[in-house]
Amino acid sequence: xxxRGRFSRRSFIRCIFSSxxxxxxxxxxFCMAQREGWEGDIKEAMWYTKLKLKKVRCxxxxxxxxxxxxERGFCGVRENRNGIYYTLVYSNPCxxxxxxxxxxxxxxxxxxxxxxxxxxxGCNIECAYCQNWEISQRRPEQxxxxxxxxxxxxxxxxxxxxxxxxxxxxxxxxxxxxMFDTAKLANKSGIRALMVTNAFIEPKxxxxxxxxxxxxxxxxxxxxxxxxRKICRGQLKPxxxxxxxxxxxxxxxxxxxxxCPD
Ligand code: SF4
Numbered sequence: 001x002x003x004r005g006r007f008s009r010r011s012f013i014r015c016i017f018s019s020x021x022x023x024x025x026x027x028x029x030f031c032m033a034q035r036e037g038w039e040g041d042i043k044e045a046m047w048y049t050k051l052k053l054k055k056v057r058c059x060x061x062x063x064x065x066x067x068x069x070x071e072r073g074f075c076g077v078r079e080n081r082n083g084i085y086y087t088l089v090y091s092n093p094c095x096x097x098x099x100x101x102x103x104x105x106x107x108x109x110x111x112x113x114x115x116x117x118x119x120x121x122g123c124n125i126e127c128a129y130c131q132n133w134e135i136s137q138r139r140p141e142q143x144x145x146x147x148x149x150x151x152x153x154x155x156x157x158x159x160x161x162x163x164x165x166x167x168x169x170x171x172x173x174x175x176x177x178x179m180f181d182t183a184k185l186a187n188k189s190g191i192r193a194l195m196v197t198n199a200f201i202e203p204k205x206x207x208x209x210x211x212x213x214x215x216x217x218x219x220x221x222x223x224x225x226x227x228x229r230k231i232c233r234g235q236l237k238p239x240x241x242x243x244x245x246x247x248x249x250x251x252x253x254x255x256x257x258x259x260c261p262d
Pocket of ligand 1 (some may be wrong): 023058059060061062063064065071073074075076078124173174
């Protein structure tokens with residue numbers, strides 16, 4: 001690759017400064033717009049089926065939640081309103097940082113560049129050791145959010161000289177629609193789009209999102225169905241199937257296994 005987006009001394013200082021602003025350490029910049037509660041756009045979910053009695057079945061992840069009118073799925077960020085399923089986290093991130101790409105971690109993809117990194121509240125599994133539980137195990141009205149539509153994400157990524165946008169920290173599968181539209185815009189702007197995921201996702205939505213992503217890093221929990229069920233409230237088999245599909249898509253794939261000592 002060329003020098004564009006390389007991690008220079010100037011970029012490093014910019015990274016430290018912007019992270020302080022965006023995470024709430026400072027009292028200026030984006031922090032001023034960050035509020036408790038919901039800040040996003042109401043958007044109909046992309047992957048669900050309408051059922052009788054105004055129920056819906058979410059088809060996004062292997063949990064396949066059947067949700068009554070007025071209720072939410074397991075992840076807490078998708079809601080059935082009068083038989084229509086909505087995402088509550090579109091344009092509604094609770095974490096926005098400018099990170100070195102190695103922090104995602106992507107080890108072999110555009111090394112020494114910056115990645116504009118966003119997350120919303122919510123996750124579709126529940127790892128007992130989650131480091132980001134304060135946002136992953138929360139509903140959007142329980143986190144401090146900022147209004148940031150996809151266009152704004154790309155604008156800021158450019159302003160902070162980021163070579164990529166990363167969907168990370170919590171689980172991007174649950175903010176699928178926001179990720180999808182932002183990745184499409186990134187494609188048009190020459191910015192790479194990266195997903196950091198648990199790969200607990202159904203094949204159809206995965207195939208579609210792979211088309212607009214450049215790289216995917218999978219947090220592989222353990223090669224054990226028991227570990228997935230007991231420690232993460234997830235399932236191993238759908239994750240293995242998703243990893244195969246990503247490989248088949250030809251997109252950049254990295255696997256990370258976090259070693260838990262207990
Ligand atoms: S994405 Fe959320 S609502 Fe949909 S099946 Fe998974 S946990 Fe349930």
